[in-house]
Amino acid sequence: MHGFSIYLGQPIDKSYIRRMVDLGYKTIFTSVQIPEENEDTKYRYLGELLEFLSNDQLNYMIDINPSLLDHHFYEFLKQYESAQFIIRIDHSTSIEIINEIISNDFQCCLNASIVSNHLLQHLYQHMKHFDYLCYCHNYYPRPDTGLETQFVKSQNDLILSYNPQANIYGFIVGTTLRGPLFKGLPTIENTRYMHTIESAQLLQDLNTQHIMIGDPRLNNQCSRQLISFLTQRHFSLSIILCDSQAEEILLKPHTVRSDNPGNLIRSQEARNYCKTDIQPLLISERTRGSVTLDNKHNGRYQGELQIIKKVLPSHKNVNVVAQIDTDDIPLINCMRPNDSFEFTIIGKELKL
Incomplete structure (x- = not known):
């Protein structure tokens, strides 16, 4: 209690x-x-x-x-x-x-x-x-x-x-x-x-x-x-949105995959949420707290959503679509396989 x-x-x-x-x-x-x-x-x-x-x-x-x-x-x-x-x-x-x-x-x-x-x-x-x-x-x-x-x-x-x-x-x-x-x-x-x-x-x-x-x-x-x-075991993460293509997927409920790797958090559902092509945008270094979506060049992985825990290099098939608010970044180390999570958009810095 x-x-x-x-x-x-x-x-x-x-x-x-x-x-x-x-x-x-x-x-x-x-x-x-x-x-x-x-x-x-x-x-x-x-x-x-x-x-x-x-x-x-x-x-x-x-x-x-x-x-x-x-x-x-x-x-x-x-x-x-x-x-x-x-x-x-x-x-x-x-x-x-x-x-x-x-x-x-x-x-x-x-x-x-x-x-x-x-x-x-x-x-x-x-x-x-x-x-x-x-x-x-x-x-x-x-x-x-x-x-x-x-x-x-x-x-x-x-x-x-x-x-x-x-x-x-x-x-x-x-x-x-x-x-x-x-x-x-x-x-x-x-x-x-x-x-x-x-x-x-x-x-x-x-x-x-x-x-x-x-x-x-x-x-x-x-x-x-x-x-x-x-x-x-549910997490609510505040984010700054950078790519409007991602908004619909980001605002849906997510679950940490049961076979989740060490350097990032993968959504179990995100690829199934993806109904239209994601155009390449914001192909940049993936820093701690970045939220990414795989774009159309990644084939069947299009719509793959990840939260980055450790700095990773840019990849032409991966868009950086949002950034977790500084106060909530510590939470990503607490997220475990099968935990649920959601995003709350607290600001937008859209890139064209």
């Missing part, structure tokens, strides 16, 4: 929350232990959040210090019957605390970034409901403190060795960053300045199944792109 974060230091942004939920984000992360947030208002804002979404079937992951867990807190959450609560405890993990959370009919989440083999072994041997546990990595506001890729992989492998079906969550950066540092809230350090989809792909490659936006906001375009990728 992929999700986003809502922080309780200020009134909740209902329009943003509604948009994200309607797009298909099903988990909301929040915390009641951020030092700079007002103790008197954060529980009120939490209540407003839960009341606002009381008709939606959502998961809420609440990060909390175990010392704050008591009967009143559990009863407060139980008012919201449509919500599924995940209580995340960072430090001070014990069987007693975990069992208390589970006995109140909530799921317990452990800190995936610091969980040890010793702790997992102990819990596995002594807990009745070990499979009720899930795991969520930390996010890291301060640059250079985020985790290394190999470390995340080793932590996930450790968790999955005890429960191959374990749910593991991790964070990527949003587009409106959280203070006081405003440097993003990623789990993995080298994703701090990556495109959101690149970051999500990396976490998934490391067996982190559930992707969370750590920062307080993700803009509309990125949130739409990301949820399409996460739920459907």
Whole structure:
């Protein structure tokens, strides 16, 4: 269940929350232990959040210090019957605390970034409901403190060795960053300045199944792109159109061929979309992010559509018909065989 974060230091942004939920984000992360947030208002804002979404079937992951867990807190959450609560405890993990959370009919989440083999072994041997546990990595506001890729992989492998079906969550950066540092809230350090989809792909490659936006906001375009990728393996690519002959083919749906090569992405359908001859035009070097169509001189390959990943020389039978927008070029490295994709024309620089 992929999700986003809502922080309780200020009134909740209902329009943003509604948009994200309607797009298909099903988990909301929040915390009641951020030092700079007002103790008197954060529980009120939490209540407003839960009341606002009381008709939606959502998961809420609440990060909390175990010392704050008591009967009143559990009863407060139980008012919201449509919500599924995940209580995340960072430090001070014990069987007693975990069992208390589970006995109140909530799921317990452990800190995936610091969980040890010793702790997992102990819990596995002594807990009745070990499979009720899930795991969520930390996010890291301060640059250079985020985790290394190999470390995340080793932590996930450790968790999955005890429960191959374990749910593991991790964070990527949003587009409106959280203070006081405003440097993003990623789990993995080298994703701090990556495109959101690149970051999500990396976490998934490391067996982190559930992707969370750590920062307080993700803009509309990125949130739409990301949820399409996460739920459907579908990519939306913005392009500048250079050749009007290609427009009709470009605007149709495409699928990455299952036998796709390494230096480029091939459309499975494009040749079948081609109904008229494509005249030679813009026979130029094919740079990273170029979109090409084979022209009429390539015989039965006429209409072949490719997205170029590595610079290739010009070819008299291949037209360069569009260029992927700079912001979306990183996405082409994430595209895998059988993924679907579409183009959105955001500008035209037609060549005659």
